[in-house]
Amino acid sequence: MYVHDEFDRAFLADRVADFRDQVARRLSGALTEEEFKPLRLMNGVYLQLHAYMLRICIPYGTLSSDQMRALGHVARRYDRGYGHFTTRQNIQFNWIRLDELPDAMADLAAAGLHGIQTSGNCIRNTTTDQWAGATPEEIEDPRLYAEIIRQWSTLHPEFTFLPRKFKIAITAAKHDRAAIRVHDIGLRLHRRDGETGFEVIVGGGLGRTPFIGKTIRDFLPKADLLSYLEAILRVYNSGGRRDNIYKARIKIQVHEVGTEEFSRRVEAEWAEIRDGALRLDDAAFAAIADRFQTPDFAPLADRPADLTDALADPAFARWHANAVAVHKAPGHAIVTLSLKPVGKPPGDATADQMDAIADLADRFAYGEIRVAHEQNLTFPHVRQKDLPELWRELDALGLATPNVGLISDIIACPGLDYCALANTRSIPLAQRLSERFADPARIADIGRMHINISGCINACGHHHVGHIGILGVEKKDQEFYQITLGGKANHKARLGELLGPAVGEDEVVEVVERIVDTYLALRAGPAESFIAVVQRLGVEPFKERAYAAG
Amino acid sequence: MPLVKQGAVVPDPFARVADDAALPEGPALVPLARLLADGLPEGRNAPLGVLVPNAADVALLAPFIGQLAVIVLDFPKFRDGRAYSQARLLRERFGFSGELRAAGNVLRDQVLLMVRCGFDAFEVAKADDIPGFTHALAAYSLVYQPTGDGRRTIGDARRAARGA
Ligand code: SF4
Numbered sequence: 220m221y222v223h224d225e226f227d228r229a230f231l232a233d234r235v236a237d238f239r240d241q242v243a244r245r246l247s248g249a250l251t252e253e254e255f256k257p258l259r260l261m262n263g264v265y266l267q268l269h270a271y272m273l274r275i276c277i278p279y280g281t282l283s284s285d286q287m288r289a290l291g292h293v294a295r296r297y298d299r300g301y302g303h304f305t306t307r308q309n310i311q312f313n314w315i316r317l318d319e320l321p322d323a324m325a326d327l328a329a330a331g332l333h334g335i336q337t338s339g340n341c342i343r344n345t346t347t348d349q350w351a352g353a354t355p356e357e358i359e360d361p362r363l364y365a366e367i368i369r370q371w372s373t374l375h376p377e378f379t380f381l382p383r384k385f386k387i388a389i390t391a392a393k394h395d396r397a398a399i400r401v402h403d404i405g406l407r408l409h410r411r412d413g414e415t416g417f418e419v420i421v422g423g424g425l426g427r428t429p430f431i432g433k434t435i436r437d438f439l440p441k442a443d444l445l446s447y448l449e450a451i452l453r454v455y456n457s458g459g460r461r462d463n464i465y466k467a468r469i470k471i472q473v474h475e476v477g478t479e480e481f482s483r484r485v486e487a488e489w490a491e492i493r494d495g496a497l498r499l500d501d502a503a504f505a506a507i508a509d510r511f512q513t514p515d516f517a518p519l520a521d522r523p524a525d526l527t528d529a530l531a532d533p534a535f536a537r538w539h540a541n542a543v544a545v546h547k548a549p550g551h552a553i554v555t556l557s558l559k560p561v562g563k564p565p566g567d568a569t570a571d572q573m574d575a576i577a578d579l580a581d582r583f584a585y586g587e588i589r590v591a592h593e594q595n596l597t598f599p600h601v602r603q604k605d606l607p608e609l610w611r612e613l614d615a616l617g618l619a620t621p622n623v624g625l626i627s628d629i630i631a632c633p634g635l636d637y638c639a640l641a642n643t644r645s646i647p648l649a650q651r652l653s654e655r656f657a658d659p660a661r662i663a664d665i666g667r668m669h670i671n672i673s674g675c676i677n678a679c680g681h682h683h684v685g686h687i688g689i690l691g692v693e694k695k696d697q698e699f700y701q702i703t704l705g706g707k708a709n710h711k712a713r714l715g716e717l718l719g720p721a722v723g724e725d726e727v728v729e730v731v732e733r734i735v736d737t738y739l740a741l742r743a744g745p746a747e748s749f750i751a752v753v754q755r756l757g758v759e760p761f762k763e764r765a766y767a768a769g
Numbered sequence: 770m771p772l773v774k775q776g777a778v779v780p781d782p783f784a785r786v787a788d789d790a791a792l793p794e795g796p797a798l799v800p801l802a803r804l805l806a807d808g809l810p811e812g813r814n815a816p817l818g819v820l821v822p823n824a825a826d827v828a829l830l831a832p833f834i835g836q837l838a839v840i841v842l843d844f845p846k847f848r849d850g851r852a853y854s855q856a857r858l859l860r861e862r863f864g865f866s867g868e869l870r871a872a873g874n875v876l877r878d879q880v881l882l883m884v885r886c887g888f889d890a891f892e893v894a895k896a897d898d899i900p901g902f903t904h905a906l907a908a909y910s911l912v913y914q915p916t917g918d919g920r921r922t923i924g925d926a927r928r929a930a931r932g933a
Contacts, residue, residue: 237908375885379850502928
């Protein structure tokens with residue numbers, strides 16, 4: 220992973236001092252709340268329903284074990300003993316006091332962590348594949364480029380007050396785990412004639428007006444990455460709408476001016492700057508690549524006896540089939556830690572769990588941890604022979620629920636429990652659904668299934684791209700949920716289709732269960748996934764049965 | 770509103786002139802629309818500046834760049850960041866070397882961003898902010914991205930460290 224050098228550290232120290240000064244001026248009254256707001260937002264501090272919330276940036280989802288310990292420390296010292304991992308590969312603390320924020324930030328900075336640009340109308344944390352650097356599918360490690368983008372976008376003077384927030388995602392694997400087609404900019408690393416470059420996709424996004432992004436350039440040479448991004452951002456900063464916050468994302472600009480015209484403007488701007496100071500030469504790549512520490516993978520064989528022996532245990536075998544994926548280095552594996560135990564809030568981890576995870580990462584995973592946008596954690600590099608022992612340890616910590624990618628691996632936004640904008644609760648619904656679908660054999664039989672829950676139209680739970688999407692709406696002061704079917708966030712991204720009228724809070728679990736039963740009845744066989752059945756038959760057959768009473 | 774240049778309050782000799790008012794003898798600022806409609810006034814020696822709305826395409830100023838003493842860009846709200854792009858284009862693409870002035874909701878916490886985009890004069894919204902300007906400009910010893918301000922970037926520092 221990328222290790223900060225003296226310059227990154229100096230910058231972060233300046234940043235902490237700057238924020239300490241801003242908090243002091245707010246507490247003294249020199250800054251009004253209105254003036255303070257964008258400053259605290261730039262540092263990841265929100266004012267929520269009950270308290271200040273601090274969102275910590277985890278650059279492209281990569282954490283060292285020491286950084287995980289620092290998060291545990293902040294959870295324990297400044298919060299109520301837990302934190303919440305988000306769909307943006309970040310972590311949020313929900314109960315921090317304003318006067319303690321600068322200290323919490325200083326403690327985090329000591330571990331190279333911060334909240335810079337985790338909110339506000341600026342370029343946010345660039346996200347990527349949680350399997351980057353580990354999966355055999357990728358053509359290169361995309362984190363190098365994510366880090367280059369992180370540095371370029373940090374406190375970018377021109378793009379700190381954009382019309383709206385701006386999110387970039389990047390992938391280098393065929394299977395897109397970073398959901399690049401629903402980001403403001405999506406970058407797909409690929410090769411052409413032996414050269415590495417990017418497909419550039421703009422204007423994707425969820426929220427009130429969901430759009431799948433449009434490709435404006437098939438191949439951008441990697442040397443031009445930053446100048447091209449700067450051109451896109453400049454076209455957006457100058458021309459994006461500012462009259463209505465719901466129309467201010469770049470997706471609306473792209474939609475209103477048309478993909479062709481938008482692309483023409485970007486290309487014209489880019490022509491002016493492509494040979495300028497942002498051009499990335501080999502030395503620029505090398506300077507950053509050198510700061511990435513990659514493990515020296517021991518020369519090991521696949522499927523060692525320790526592993527194959529343990530597979531005789533059905534509980535281990537079930538977890539292994541569910542949570543373990545193929546690694547590029549023989550004898551190694553990628554392991555997903557489920558943060559979706561039955562009946563618990565999705566994505567939460569306690570301070571004790573964080574410490575324990577850090578220790579396990581040191582023992583078994585070369586000290587490296589990833590946050591996945593599905594709100595789970597990943598150990599990207601584990602020796603296969605260690606899997607049985609790792610499983611026992613994870614199981615004892617409640618982190619080995621074999622539900623990764625299955626129906627109870629639910630993505631849920633914070634909803635009415637924390638969020639001031641919410642119509643409905645999301646977390647308790649996720650908890651009830653996971654209790655309904657608690658039987659490991661049953662959920663394995665149901666197979667691949669993503670449920671996404673958002674507590675309002677802002678879609679932080681990405682309900683549009685859930686196989687089953689659940690959106691909280693308010694009707695006559697009551698909590699209702701709208702259900703969509705058939706959404707997908709991967710390389711074949713599409714938006715879900717509305718099932719029918721919204722259902723009451725007391726019925727929604729039943730309705731989901733009837734949708735699942737309908738799928739089980741209609742599938743051609745266990746190999747046909749839920750999403751495939753929805754694509755084959757449409758939502759109609761589900762609609763007929765989902766609402767049938769009794 | 771006090772005008773700040775190089776950290777100090779300075780007198781502002783420029784008079785703002787409305788669309789149809791007669792030009793005064795001394796230094797004057799005219800709206801962009803007037804400049805575009807009438808062109809540069811002939812036979813005037815006093816310096817002229819222009820007030821540019823933040824939705825305008827600054828390429829329109831290209832024909833006048835060498836003759837303008839001041840260009841005033843507007844921040845109707847500090848959260849509206851269009852003038853940052855206008856400023857960089859004026860400095861870095863059109864080569865404007867006169868006074869580039871930020872007007873409107875100009876606050877201490879944005880002044881570093883403004884300087885990095887090429888501003889060198891500020892009509893400050895709150896006089897209390899002025900003592901903090903110097904501090905704000907010195908808050909970061911290094912920056913990550915290159916702009917026309919020529920500040921040393923972290924990339925430059927790394928290159929130097931590697932070369933050494
Ligand atoms: S979707 Fe709505 S309720 Fe949920 S976190 Fe986002 S803004 Fe809040």
